[in-house]
Amino acid sequence: MAHTMPVYNWNDVRKHVTKDDTWIVIDGLVYDVTKWKYKHPGGQKMLMNQAGQDCTDSWMAFHNDKVAVGKYLRPLCVGRLEASENKETELMKDFRELRATVEKMGLFRASPWFFGFVMFHILALEFGGWFIVYYFGTSWLALLAASLLLVTAQAQAGWAQHDYGHHSVFNNSKINKFIHIFLLNFFKGVSSSWWNYRHYLHHAKPNTIKKDPDIRLELFFLTGKVLPVEFGKKKKGFMPYAHQHQYWFLVLPPLLLPLYFHYEVPYYLWSRRNYVEMFWMASFFVRYVVMFKPFLGVAGALTFYLFVRFIESHWFVWTTQMNHIPMDVDYDEDLDWVTSQLKATCNVEQSLFNDWFSGHLNFQIEHHLFPTMPRHNLHKAAPLVKSLCEKHGLDYKCKTLFGAMRDIVGSLKASGELWYEAYHM
Incomplete structure (x- = not known):
């Protein structure tokens, strides 16, 4: 027909x-x-x-x-x-053949042992944080030690929910969704539907102006080479963007989770009348108060929670932004899938620490090309992707962990200078 x-x-x-x-x-x-x-x-x-x-x-x-x-x-x-x-170009044809190859290699099959361990160590860390306060009391040293375990549990839960949000653990989407809600709403106090909304927009059009919500930072920061010039010429914005690489340390890393997310997420759920997720999100705060009220009181428990979020925010921001902010930021040019993802992402060197610290998002290129691939298999796809890039002359960027984080500041400085030149032209 x-x-x-x-x-x-x-x-x-x-x-x-x-x-x-x-x-x-x-x-x-x-x-x-x-x-x-x-x-x-x-x-x-x-x-x-x-x-x-x-x-x-x-x-x-x-x-x-x-x-x-x-x-x-x-x-x-x-x-x-x-x-x-x-x-269809030669690049697109080769990539589709590559996808078929990694499927045949079984790289889209998740290891239950791996994800079982991930969940176990998250719960163990959270329990350990509570147990320190229960056993050793509320001295500053005990609270500091407890907070470090709780921060680690929350950060690792953030990487784990990412796996379930991408449906890369179970073949059954309902099971993935249930655990995603458990980890995000109940265990972390955020929102599954809010995360899905933002994150899939980001994946489909990474670093694309007006289409990727993760780069809607112009209230405080201008990224890339296009927006700084536009804002400078039109005298838009109210921040001294030429200094954004300096006030970065005081704004996004410390304040994103403890301040901004506590506004955006409830507003998102309320505006969509998503009362079910609001309930599960509220249950997180009830859980936290129940855990720590006997030792710190209600106000103390919530203050302790904000301190944990404050520390976690640094971990989250530096790790998630090092792969994208230093890369190209531009309007949608309707590029093919591979080129658009390579222009917007970079990798960080593999090591046991880097893999754990970033939740395997040091393989950001492979993750963006194959978002449903279980993270423990991304390193197996990396040599094939790198070979594809070499064949077609694409820049496959891989940095050290420190170098990738340093490039955030360097790229913000370069963008700020572009804004300054355009503003005073």
Whole structure:
């Protein structure tokens, strides 16, 4: 029946890129997702950001059960692309062959032993933090030792929820979702749906202005080479961006988790009337008070919690931003999947410490190319990805842990200088 379908070219497809008329292309077929985007698990903005574009590789990357998801796609198909309009390049062809190779290698199969240990050591660390206070009391030394264990438990739980959020542990999406809610809402006091909304937008269009929420920092920081010049020429913003590499240390690392997230996450849930997740998020604070009220009182328990978040925030910010902030930040150029991910991500050298400290997100390139791949297999895919990059002349960046963190500050300084020049031109 394929030959009886309407045939379109890219000019036709790109006419349908509005909120009320949204088309995308997957594997040569054209889909009208205008109404479906509001039912999409990743949110309607996810599909709006890809309107008028070829989404084949991003669709492959995010969906494990392609047969099941395909059932939702079939009724949305409105035609096919002209054969001459095929945008598949040698790079795209080689990457799709590479994906098939890593699938055959079993790199998308998770190890229950690995993730079982991850969960055990998180719970053990959390219990250890409570036990120190219970056994040794509330001296400053005991509280400091307890806080270090609790910070580590929370940070590692952050990496673990990331695995379940990407459905890279169990084949059953409901089990992944249940554990994701347990780790994020109950164990960390955040929100599963909020995380999904932000994180999938980031993955689909990393470091893309207006499409990646993780780089919406212009209230305090300007990243890349494009935004600083725009803001400088238009005299936008109120911060002294030329000094952003200096006040960075006082703003994002210490304040993101203990201050900003306590505003954004509740606002997100309240605006969407997501009362179920609000309940589970509230249960975290009840849990924390129950754990530490007998020793510190209610106010003391919450103050202790904020101190833990303050320390964890430094760990979280430096580790998550070292792979992206120093990389290219630009508007959507409709690049192929591989090129867009390589321009926006870099790796950090492998070691037992680096793997554990970053939750294997030191393999950020491989994670972005294969977001549902279990993290303990990312290092196995790395040599193949590196070989692909060498063949096609793509820059595969891998840094030391300290070098990657240092580059955050260096890139902020360079962006601030661009803003200063444009502002005073």
